[in-house]
Each structure stands twice: as structure tokens, then as C-alpha cells.
Amino acid sequence: IIRIRDNGPGMTTEEAERAIKAGYSGNNSIDTLGLFGMGFNISTGKLGIVTKFTTARAADDYCTKTVIDLERINETRSYQIEALQTAKPVNFISGTMIEITKWWPEGHANHGFVYGLVKYSINKISEEIGRRYASILRGGNVQIFINKVPCIPFEHCVWGSNRSVTTQKYGKIQAKYEINQVINTKRRCSKCRSIIPEDAIACPSCGCTEIRSVEERIVGWVGIQRFDDANRYGIDLIRNGRAIKIGEKNAFFEYVDEFQNIIKDYPIDSPYGRIVGEIHLDFVPVDFLKQDFQRSSEEWQTAMTYLRGNSSLQPKQPGADNNKSIIFKLYQGYRKVRVPGITDMYMGYWDKAEGKPKRFPNRDKEKEF
Numbered sequence: 089i090i091r092i093r094d095n096g097p098g099m100t101t102e103e104a105e106r107a108i109k110a111g112y113s114g115n116n117s118i119d120t121l122g123l124f125g126m127g128f129n130i131s132t133g134k135l136g137i138v139t140k141f142t143t144a145r146a147a148d149d150y151c152t153k154t155v156i157d158l159e160r161i162n163e164t165r166s167y168q169i170e171a172l173q174t175a176k177p178v179n180f181i182s183g184t185m186i187e188i189t190k191w192w193p194e195g196h197a198n199h200g201f202v203y204g205l206v207k208y209s210i211n212k213i214s215e216e217i218g219r220r221y222a223s224i225l226r227g228g229n230v231q232i233f234i235n236k237v238p239c240i241p242f243e244h245c246v247w248g249s250n251r252s253v254t255t256q257k258y259g260k261i262q263a264k265y266e267i268n269q270v271i272n273t274k275r276r277c278s279k280c281r282s283i284i285p286e287d288a289i290a291c292p293s294c295g296c297t298e299i300r301s302v303e304e305r306i307v308g309w310v311g312i313q314r315f316d317d318a319n320r321y322g323i324d325l326i327r328n329g330r331a332i333k334i335g336e337k338n339a340f341f342e343y344v345d346e347f348q349n350i351i352k353d354y355p356i357d358s359p360y361g362r363i364v365g366e367i368h369l370d371f372v373p374v375d376f377l378k379q380d381f382q383r384s385s386e387e388w389q390t391a392m393t394y395l396r397g398n399s400s401l402q403p404k405q406p407g408a409d410n411n412k413s414i415i416f417k418l419y420q421g422y423r424k425v426r427v428p429g430i431t432d433m434y435m436g437y438w439d440k441a442e443g444k445p446k447r448f449p450n451r452d453k454e455k456e457f
Contacts, residue, residue: 089187089188089189090135090136090187090188090189090202091185091186091187091188092185092186093183093184093185093186094183094184094185095181095182095183096182096183096184097145097146097182097183098143098144098145098146098148098151098182098183098184099143099145099152099184100145100152101152101171101173103143104141104143104152104154104171105154105171107128107141108128108129108141108154108156108169129156130377132156132186132188133156133158133198134198134201135188135191135198135201135202135205136188136189136190136191136192136202137157137158137159137189137190137191137192138155138156138157138158138188138189138190139155139156139186139187139188140153140154140155140156140185140186140187140188140189141153141154141155141156141184141185141186142177142180142184142185142186142187143183143184143185144176144180144181144182144183145182146181146182149176150173150174150175150176151173151174151175151176151177151180152171152172152173152174153171153172153173153174154169154170154171154172155169156169191203210234210235210237211237213234214234214237214238214239214240215239215240215242217232217234217239218232218239218240218241218242219242219324219331219334220330220331220334221239221241221329221330221331222241222242222243222324222331222366223241223326223329223331223366223368224329224330225239225240225241226241244311244313244364244365244366245313245314245315246263246264246311246312246313246314246364247263247264247311247312247314247433248263248264249262249263249264249265249266249311251263251264251312251430251433252421252433253421253422253430253431253432253433255420255421257403257420258417258420258421261417261418261420261421261422262311263311263312263422263433264309264310264311264312265309265310265311265414265417265418266308266309267306267307267308267309267310267367267414268305268306268307269305269306269307269394270303270304270305271304271305271306271390271391271394272303272304272390273301273302273303273304274301274302274304275288275299275300275301275302276299276300276301276302277291277293277294277296277298277299278296278298278299278300279291279294279296279298280293280294280296281373282294284299302371303371304371304387304390304391305370305371306367306368306369306391306394306395307367307368307370308326308365308366308367308368309365309366309367310323310363310364310365310367310395310414310415310418311363311364311365311418312362312363312364312418312422312433313362313363313364314362314434314435314457315362315434315435315451315454315455316355316358316360316361316362316425316434317360317361317362318359318360318361319335320335321335321337321360321361321362321363321364322334322335322336322337322340322341322361322363322364323335323336323339323340323363323364323365323366323367323395324336324364324365324366324367325339325367325369325381326366326367326368326369327368327369327370327372327374327378327381328370330378332374332378332379332380332381333380333381335364337361339383339392339396340354340363340392340395340396340415341353341354341355341361341363341401343399343400343401343405345400345406351400351402351405353400353401353402353419354401354419354423355423356402357423357424358424358425362422362425363415363418363419363422367395369381369387369388369391371387372385372387372388372391373385373387393413394413395413395414395415396413396415396416397410397411397412397413397415397416398411399411399416401415401416401419403420425447427445428445428446428447429445431445434447435447435448435454435457436448
């Protein structure tokens with residue numbers, strides 16, 4: 089059995105019914121990532137045949153329980169699932185519990201999926217959860233445990249914004265930049281997120297009259313890691329507290345020109361990179377499984393223009409003279425590591441015999457620091 093349980097406020101019977109409905113993602117698609125919906129049904133169904141969903145509120149003397157049995161659904165071809173009110177389990181004051189059982193048999197496409205999952209150590213899974221939900225866990229209001237092992241929020245090893253390098257062409261460039269910028273404001277339907285014309289009083293797509301003026305705000309930071317690495321660099325892209333993409337590289341460090349040629353910008357001087365960051369893109373829509381952002385959307389394109397500009401990061405490429413983005417600026421200041429220490433902002437040691445700074449002879453010492 090796999091059991092996931094929280095001690096949150098729980099749901100009403102109506103909310104529970106909607107939450108397990110395939111494709112349901114909450115009425116308010118603007119402020120939240122969405123409830124369980126399609127992602128919930130796919131993820132639990134991948135693990136096992138039977139999913140039991142139990143939820144209760146502190147004010148109620150009952151809990152709402154439903155069972156999703158995929159074999160039974162397949163046999164009966166009925167997708168109607170009852171949500172029943174039953175007595176609360178012992179010590180279940182409020183919250184939601186999900187229990188997944190009955191692993192898929194040999195010969196089924198999902199056979200062995202759960203066994204692949206449990207091969208990972210608790211520490212490894214805890215580490216991954218701590219990375220995905222780092223921004224939520226850092227707040228201290230939510231804690232996640234796996235078999236009593238706490239998930240520790242991930243922290244990037246970066247230089248502070250008080251550090252900087254100075255270049256001849258671009259001047260002083262900080263090692264870290266905080267971002268809190270509204271890049272657009274739009275009238276949107278609260279139900280389906282459609283853009284509403286200024287003179288309209290109802291959504292032309294669904295007829296909803298609840299219209300909101302929504303700020304498209306980018307929040308977070310980008311900066312320079314204290315070490316370079318062949319894989320551990322890139323920007324974490326977060327939506328409503330969950331990292332949708334970890335260490336995103338292509339969107340920031342590749343440029344597609346007008347002939348659809350892909351220009352790799354970074355790293356190009358060595359296999360190692362060190363530009364990192366955490367960017368919250370709560371206004372950018374995601375795919376229905378919430379595994380990636382909708383990269384063809386206007387919101388995504390606007391965000392990328394602000395963060396990395398509409399040109400290659402390489403200063404001699406067409407259009408680079410007009411690129412004022414933060415990623416472009418960091419690239420110019422920290423693209424290469426020639427001199428350790430404050431010159432290129434990289435860890436190292438002072439060689440007294442030669443009278444100059446040097447990198448450590450191996451990366452194990454860098455990792456230790």
C-alpha cells in the first residue's frame with residue numbers, strides 16, 4: 089500500500105466529488121495550480137488498480153470516502169463513482185488521505201511501475217520532493233514526511249547580490265538579481281482564463297460574468313552558482329509553489345533564429361555551467377498533466393522575452409546590442425572562469441609561491457566547500 093495523508097482542512101462531499109473527476113482542476117484556474125483532476129487519476133492509476141480517497145473537515149462528524157477501482161470501471165464501462173459519508177477513522181480530525189493498492193499484474197503496461205518507484209531510497213525521494221516543493225517548504229507552514237523522514241527544502245549554493253564583477257563594456261554586474269516585476273495586466277475570465285475585451289461584461293467563451301484584472305508578475309531570482317557543473321545548472325521554473333521544470337536550460341541558453349536554426353549560447357567555452365535561479369511563473373498556463381508550461385502561449389513568450397531577451401546571448405550575434413535582459417547581463421559577466429577569486433567570482437585558493445589565485449586541483453574540494 090502507498091498512503092499519502094495530510095492534516096489540512098479537508099473537503100466537503102461536493103468538493104471531493106469534483107476533485108476526483110477526470111479533467112477537473114478547480115473553478116479558480118488563476119490563483120491555484122489546480123486540484124487533482126487528470127494528473128491525479130493518471131498518477132494513481134499508474135501505480136495501482138485501486139485508489140481509496142478519504143477526506144474530512146473538523147466541523148463534520150463524518151468523512152467522505154470513495155473508491156476508484158479501474159478494473160471494475162473497465163468491466164462495467166461505468167464511470168459513475170459514489171462518494172459516501174462514513175464515520176471518521178480514529179485520530180482523523182481533518183485532512184485528506186489517499187491509499188493506492190493492488191499493483192498491476194504481469195503483462196499489463198503498468199506492471200512493475202510501483203516496484204521501480206520503491207527501488208529508490210527514502211532519502212532520494214525525500215530529496216526530490218524537497219526540490220520540487222522547496223519554495224513551499226521554506227515557508228514553514230507546510231511540512232512533508234516520507235515514512236517519518238522530513239523532506240528538506242533544497243537550497244542553491246549561490247553568491248549573494250552583494251558580490252559582483254566589473255566588465256569594460258557592461259560595467260558592474262551583480263552575482264545575483266532579485267526579480268519582482270509585473271510585465272502585463274489582462275482582464276480574464278475567472279472560470280476558463282479567456283482574455284476578456286475591455287468593453288465586455290461576460291466571457292465570450294463560457295458566458296461567466298466573474299471577470300478579474302490579473303497581473304502577470306514574475307517573481308524570483310537568477311544568479312551565479314559558487315561552482316560550475318556539467319549538469320547542475322539552469323533555472324527552476326515554479327508555478328504556485330511547485331517546480332514544474334528543474335534546471336531548465338533550453339529556454340534560456342539556446343536561441344532559435346529566424347531560419348529556425350538552434351544556436352547554443354551556454355555553456356560554449358567548456359562543458360560546465362553555473363547560471364541558476366528560481367523563477368515563479370504563476371500566470372503562465374501548464375499542460376494538462378502539469379509537467380511543462382505551454383511554451384506556445386503568449387504568456388510564456390512574454391516571460392521569456394523579459395528574462396532572456398529576443399536575441400542570442402552571444403554579444404556578436406544579430407540583435408544582441410538591444411538585449412537588456414538579466415540573463416544576458418549575467419552571461420556577459422560570468423560566461424567564463426579565467427581567474428578564481430573576486431575577478432571571475434569563483435572559489436579557489438591563493439598560491440603564495442606564484443603570488444596568484446588558483447582553482448583547486450580537483451572538484452572534490454569544491455564539493456566539500
